[in-house]
Amino acid sequence: xxxxxxxxxxxxxxxxxxxxxxxxxxxxxxxxxxxxxxxxxxxxxxxxxxxxxxxxxxxxxxxxxxxxxx
Numbered sequence: 001x002x003x004x005x006x007x008x009x010x011x012x013x014x015x016x017x018x019x020x021x022x023x024x025x026x027x028x029x030x031x032x033x034x035x036x037x038x039x040x041x042x043x044x045x046x047x048x049x050x051x052x053x054x055x056x057x058x059x060x061x062x063x064x065x066x067x068x069x070x
Contacts, residue, residue, distance in 0.1 A: 029061060029062065032057075032058075032061040033058055033061065033062075036054045036057040036058045036061070037054050039057055040053045040054045040057060
């Protein structure tokens with residue numbers, strides 16, 4: 001059985017995948033930044049820790065965007 005190599009198509013597939021995940025990462029980062037307060041509320045963070053919890057959530061999502069797609 002012969003295998004036909006198609007480097008151009010493979011390169012296009014890899015490029016498309018990289019762009020797709022970059023766009024997904026950017027969109028999720030923006031959404032998670034906007035809804036960090038709602039996330040803290042869902043986690044039932046105490047009022048005295050709310051502001052710091054929201055800040056922590058935002059820092060975590062900015063620091064590790066690769067976790068958005070898991």
